[in-house]
Amino acid sequence: MKIVKNSLALFGLIALAGLFIFALQDAPTDENFEKKLINDYNVYALQVPENLDFAGEPMPLNNPDILERMDRELLVNTYWQSNGLLMFKRANKYFPVIEPILKKNGVPDDFKYLAVIESGLTNAVSPAGARGVWQIMKTTGQEFGLEVNDNVDERYHLEMATEVACKYLKESKEKLGSWTLAAAAYNAGMSGIARRLEEQNVANYYDLLLGEETGRYMFRIVALKEILSHPNKYGFNFRSKDLYTEVPTYKVEVDTAVTDFTAFAKKFNINYKILKLHNPWLREPHLNNKSRKQYFIEIPKEGYYSANP
Known part of the structure; x- marks a missing residue:
């Protein structure tokens, strides 16, 4: 039992000595930091592939x-x-x-x-x-x-x-x-x-x-x-x-003018910002559409945004 205790004590002493030496070696001095930076960050010449x-x-x-x-x-x-x-x-x-x-x-x-x-x-x-x-x-x-x-x-x-x-x-x-x-x-x-x-x-x-x-x-x-x-x-x-992923949407057909896209967005439980994120082609807060053209507005499916309408 005494031999085991002595062995453990010796092992502990060696471990402490090792940690002390390691601490001294990796102390965050300006000199060591500079060396580490140089050794860890390397810029390599690239091999241009033979066939592109x-x-x-x-x-x-x-x-x-x-x-x-x-x-x-x-x-x-x-x-x-x-x-x-x-x-x-x-x-x-x-x-x-x-x-x-x-x-x-x-x-x-x-x-x-x-x-x-x-x-x-x-x-x-x-x-x-x-x-x-x-x-x-x-x-x-x-x-x-x-x-x-x-x-x-x-x-x-x-x-x-x-x-x-x-x-x-x-x-x-x-x-x-x-x-x-x-x-x-x-x-x-x-x-x-x-x-x-x-x-x-x-x-x-x-x-x-x-x-x-x-x-x-x-x-x-x-x-x-x-x-x-x-x-x-x-x-x-x-x-x-x-990586970024696309938020699933569904299309809403519009063939009339829209006087207020903030109110329009609220009907689908989203806000104006989110409506514009998915429809950047709508450049103003309203849609004129005097010609009664058919447009399709993208509405994100529920559960992807937490913003209040």
């Missing part, structure tokens, strides 16, 4: 210019970690809305990454006046059948805007000959890309000398495609419960 493509059209990475430009966008978007995580979160919410519309229209699935580049999957407003997730200009929206005015702006309606984007992209593909050029035309315009192809006597996006924004455009799209498709490879760690 957009919509099945290969990127010519054997060209050193193309390789360097691709490397730049992979680095920038990998190490902008906060933005990258937001893209993963939002993609989980909005890609399920976008993907079936692209498929229905025969537009390659890769174009969902174009929306990521255009707006960060938010209802952004550009200095030039483009709006919504797909960053559609007013004249383009109206040309392709969207209602765009101070009262209703369907560029903010994700499903309808995605339909318009599909029409524009298919028209661009028909005119320019490739999905890559169609994507570039989404940024620079069909006539702008066609003119540059003619001026420079080339037929490929990667052979064009373009301005900064359009010149980086395809590389940014492909970089986001690569990163969002392989989160672990690029150091993004999250659980499925960390």
Whole structure:
């Protein structure tokens, strides 16, 4: 028994000594903190994949210019970690809305990454006046059948805007000959890309000398495609419960004017803010609708919001 007690005492002494040494080694001094920071945070050069493509059209990475430009966008978007995580979160919410519309229209699935580049999957407003997730200009929206005015702006309606984007992209593909050029035309315009192809006597996006924004455009799209498709490879760690999800809704048909959306929302046990979150295309607190047009307003199903109406 005495031997056991002595052994336990010796073990306890060794353990205390170990803790003391560990405490001294990891004491939060400025010097140790700086060393720990340097050792724990590392920035690595990235290996550009040998084969990258957009919509099945290969990127010519054997060209050193193309390789360097691709490397730049992979680095920038990998190490902008906060933005990258937001893209993963939002993609989980909005890609399920976008993907079936692209498929229905025969537009390659890769174009969902174009929306990521255009707006960060938010209802952004550009200095030039483009709006919504797909960053559609007013004249383009109206040309392709969207209602765009101070009262209703369907560029903010994700499903309808995605339909318009599909029409524009298919028209661009028909005119320019490739999905890559169609994507570039989404940024620079069909006539702008066609003119540059003619001026420079080339037929490929990667052979064009373009301005900064359009010149980086395809590389940014492909970089986001690569990163969002392989989160672990690029150091993004999250659980499925960390991602955003779409709140289920049902549609309410309206074919008359609505004088007060606050009162309208209250009928469905939600408030004005929540109504606008799900219907950002309604731009004012009322709906004019002199033409008795048929609209469908999204109402969230019960149990998802706790806000008082």
